[in-house]
Each structure stands twice: as C-alpha cells, then as structure tokens.
Amino acid sequence: MNFSRRTFLKSAGAATAGIAAVTSMPKKMLSWAEDTAQKDMKQVPTFCELCFWNCGLVAKVENGKVVKVDGNPLSLRGRGRLCGRGNAALGALYDPDRLKYPMINTGKRGEPVWKRATWDEALTLIAGKMKGIKEKYGAESMALIYHGTGASFWKHLLHAYGSTLSAAPSFAQCRGPRDVGFYLTYGSDVGSPEYYDFSKSKYIVLFGSHLGENAHNSQVQDIVSGLADGAKMTVVDPRLSNIASKADHWLPIKPATDLALILAWIRLLIEEGLYDKEYVAKYATGFDGLRAAVQQYTPEWAETETTIPKEMIVKVAREMAKQAPHVCVGAGRYAAWYGDDVQRSRGIAILNALLGSWGRKGGYFFPTGAKVPEYPGLPAYPEHEEVAKLDGAYPYAALQTTTSIRQASSSGKPRPVKAWFVYGSNLMKTMPEKQETIKAIQSLDLLVTIDTMPMDIINYSDVVLPECTYLERHDNINVGKFNGEAEIAIRQPAVEPLWESKPSWWMVKELGSKLGLAEYFPWKNGEEYIAKRCEAGGIDYAQLKRDGVIIKKGGAPYITADSQPEFGTPSGKIELYSEQLAEKGFDPVPKYTKHPQPAAGQFRLLFGRSPLHTFSRTTNNFMLTDLQKENHLWLNARKGKELGVKDGDYVFLENQDGVRSPGRIKVKLTQRLRDDVVYMYHGFGVHAKAMTRADNRGIADDDLITKSAVDPIMGGTSMRGNFVKIVKGA
Known part of the structure; x- marks a missing residue:
C-alpha cells in the first residue's frame, strides 16, 4: 500500500480488530458517584480541554456553579488525577475577560472597532459572505484552521458547504514530521496519546521531550512507574529539563545535531552486532542499504558534531542494546525543529526497529481502538470540486498544512483562498513568521474566529463568535487508544453557558440553516447528537453519561506467535531503507546535514511549555497567573557573567533579522543550559488588551521567529532556526 493522505487518515482513524464487549466498571470505584447521595451536590463527569490530553474529570456543582473539579478515576487519560492546568478549570470558566457575545469589526483588521451583535446578525453576515465567496471563487476557497474538540462540527459545516480545506497547526508546526517519519518506516504513526509502553520499559531515551512540564498526564504516570521499577533513562536535550534531572544520563547536545547522534547509534548497533537480528530479519527490509549508508557516522565523528564525548555515545548505545527489546x-x-525533521524522526524509528521495540513490551505497544459512528441518516456531502492541491510540492503532506493555506491566501496561487474560519487556534502564536500570517489575513474577504478568549488573533477578525467553555457544553465524543483498552469519553455541560456564549454544535446548526444546509444538522440539541451516535454504535449512552467514560477491551498489544504485526508500508515490512523516498528524490536513509549556527554574540532561541500553562490558552487564567505571571529567559550562568547580566535583570532580545522583542523578559541564570542557547516558555507576551492579566506579560518567542525552513518531505516549518542577542537597558 503506497503512502498517501488517504491511507494516513485511514490508519489514524481505524479501529483495532478484536474488541470485546463494553465493560462496566465496578460500582465501588465510582467514589464520586457514591458521594452524590451524601451531599447536596451535583457531580457531572466530562473531560478537560485545557490541553489535548483531554483527561476525564468530574465537575462538582452547587447552586448552579462549579465549585471544584476532580479527576475521574475511570479515565484512562488521567486515572483520577489532574495536572495544575486541569485543576484550574474554574479559572477558564469564570474568567471575566471571556468572550461574552458576538462581535463584528467595523474598523480595520489589526485595528478593530467592535460592534456588539446579536447571534442572528452575526450569523446572517457570515452566511451572506460565504454565499458570495462560493459564487465568485468556489467552495474550496474557504478554509478552516483549528485546534480542539469542537472543530469537528466546523469541519462538518465546511464539508456540507463544499469545502474540504482544513488544517491544524499541530501538523505542520508540531507533530506532523514525527508522524510522517514513523509512517514511512512502519506504515503507522505513534498515536496521540503516544503508544509508549513506559511503565514496562527497562530503558528509555528522550530527545528534547519536556515530559512532565508538558503534563501529559497518564504518560507522566507511566514513566514514573517505569523508573520506579528500575528502568534506566537517557535524555538528549540542550537544557536540563525536569525529566532530564531524573535521568541516568543527560546529554546536553549541540542543537541541530540530534540526527548525528542517532546515526552514530544506528551504526554502532549494526557494526557491533547489537541489533535484534531475528526481529530485523523477520519484520524489516532494507538492512543492507541501511548499513551501507551509515558507515561514515562513527562515534568519533559524532562527538565532533554533537559535543557529546564518544565514550558516552558508545556507553548509551550498549546500554540500550543490553535491555532490548524493552x-x-x-x-x-513537538518535532518541527530544523527543516529536516521527517528524516530525524525516521532515524528514531529505525533505531527502535534495530532494538526490536516496535510491538514489544516496554517499547511501543499496538493500541486498542474503538469506533463511534457518525450521526446517523446524514445526507452525502456535495461532490468534491476538483481544485489545485495546495501542498503539491510536498509529496508526503499527509494532512493539509497551515502554511500552504497561508501562502495561497497571500498570493492566490495555486488557487485563491479567500476566507478562514479559525477555531480555538491563536494563529499569531502557532505559526512562524507572524508578518506573513498578517499579510495573508489582509488578503482575505472574511475571517471568522470562534474562541472562548480574546486572543491575539481576534484583533484581525471580521466576526468573533464566543464559544462557551468545555464545562458548559456538549461536544464531540472523544476516543482514546491505549494498551489493551480503548476509552470512549463524553463531554457534557456541568452548568449553563454564561453570557451569550454558545456551543459549536448550535452555531453550525444555525449557520447551516442560513446557508440552506439544514438537512446536514438534524439534531435537536447536543445531548441528542451524542445519544444518537451512541445508539448507532451500540454504546450504552446512559452508562456513558453516568460514568463519563466507557472502557472497551481489545486485542493483543504485543507481538506473539499468535498475534503477528501488519505494516502498512508498500513492502508490508518495516522499511529501514525507503524505496518510497528514493522514488521521490529523497534520501532513502536519513543523511546528516549541517545547520546554521549562531554568530558570535548570538544564541539559538529555544522554547517549550510551562508546567503551569498550556501556551496562550491559560496565560490569562487567574488561578494560574497568580502562580506564574510571566516567562523568564534561561541563560547559562557563565555567559550571563560575561555579558554583565545578573539574575532577575530585565532584558530585550533582538534576532538575526534585527527584530527586537516588543517587551522585556526577566533573566534566569542557570547551569542547566548550554552556553550557546537561551530558553523561554512559549505562550507569553500576548498582544491582546482584552486579556487583562496576560497582555504584554513577558515576551513572545513568536515575535522573534521571523524565518523558518520548510521540510521538503511533508511541509513542516522549522521553529528552532532563529538566533537572538541580549540587549540590556531601554
């Protein structure tokens, strides 16, 4: 089977065979349900939206107000626990800065003058614009850019309208290179949540992964469990992250040289005969081509590139091999680093294959899936309009890229894109080269933003539709794939929507009617939407509503004599040497190339996630800003002394293109960082006056990311190729 967008989507959404019947959890586990009889308190199970992990939670409601949230013990994503952000749900629900009613911009984009509108007025305006755009440019000239669970309703609306053009920054600007790299190797991606079997691992290696600071709830619990049971861990990262501080080995690698280390490990495993010979012979193809291609990547060579001592390179490789396949x-x-990220991800996938870890205990498990049918009885979508492909230059763009939409919007080539719906995505912070995003927006005939908060993107919108928060709405059903189990989770309202905010299922139903598409939106309300889908899939809706989740048992998570793997590659095997890539003119085995390095007086700009914030989504949350109001600039202590910068000083940053940060940032001197980089938390430096607790707090790395390299294989945009110098004073 050849790699294509269709096969990628099919693989990502397919249900795993052999699922057992729905299992009800023992009543004794429903402690929060038992409490209901003892207290005058309504308890509503739902799931979180403060990050994509979507942990199950239970909202406790008194007198029509949510007073507390707890983790749902039945949830596989959270297992009864919530992170700091999840526990701050009330800060999202009761934020006085929330978007409260529809607004129409009567001023200029970037300099808005807001008019409060009724829902009918706002939706009528949007419908009229959509009809005119479709008539003049065609339905496919309208795009959806999204992040979040409710986006599925807007995809449905656009499909009914006639457009299939939708993209999430999480592909081109985040995990897309990783997924494509693994798909090219195994015919499968690594999932979300990922299919890491950390709790049973004997050896774990992480590259630049800030696990714990990104609060991937169940994954953090698994890695803690694995380490407690004696697993060894190596973390490769220029920064001593929190998870790196728990490692047996921290390898403070020179940025942009990770592939050099990976290739050296691959060569060493092969040349010392430490790879899983039986596994490779049985399940892989292209070994001889791989071996020939990595001969130059010796540990001595890798030391000169990475600055990691060759002795440590050899030591870690042998330690991994000793514990393989676990x-x-x-x-x-987040994998969009330097512009050759698919090949770096391919290198990681090949390394796992040599260790025999794919489909093995302690490595990567085969997930159990579940499928919930769509709402029954919907008419077929209109016949797809044949239009020029926006990502034609990138043969393995398995999903649409946001940057190609942006380019088409600016230039009209290869075809015009004249309208954006932006759902739950603050594009000013999620895409590189902000000025290019603004330029594209200024070329649009319509920009509609659907959000809960007045983010930076609002300043450039024509119409703003206020969505109610995840504690106030029914939403799409969430399905998670895990080791031997699958989770079906419900989102349902704990309280009525505040102000004039509405759920997406209602917005698209009303807008669809104004577009003459009412037949595509037959549900009466959000609850009926979920109940009908459950009925169509034989799922006990009453149980789902009561428990918040339904767990399904599945097939074997590991390779056994009776359970052999299938690989969705053209060869039907793990492809160590990729004929697919070779046919398209790409290296069939990853090849190391040098990347630009900072000039004298400059530092590579790195960024990541704060343990207390989900980027700009939470920087206005009053329960979290009291704990962390701004981001800090991590700077190597020795470098700080050389520059005459003291801990706690405020400084500006200026990048390689002469762009200076609009605001200042407080310095944090540390020995936990290489001296050729600086590091900050992403999501701060919001430019949105209506976000009163976040506006201009700290600085935004996105203001300084003015150039990016594009991965030629799938169109991902690099975000770690910008350099800055520190500027003291005013």
Missing part, C-alpha cells in the same frame, strides 16, 4: 526511544511530540 526499550523505548521516544518519538517526542
């Missing part, structure tokens, strides 16, 4: 070399999540 080894998980993590694929990471």
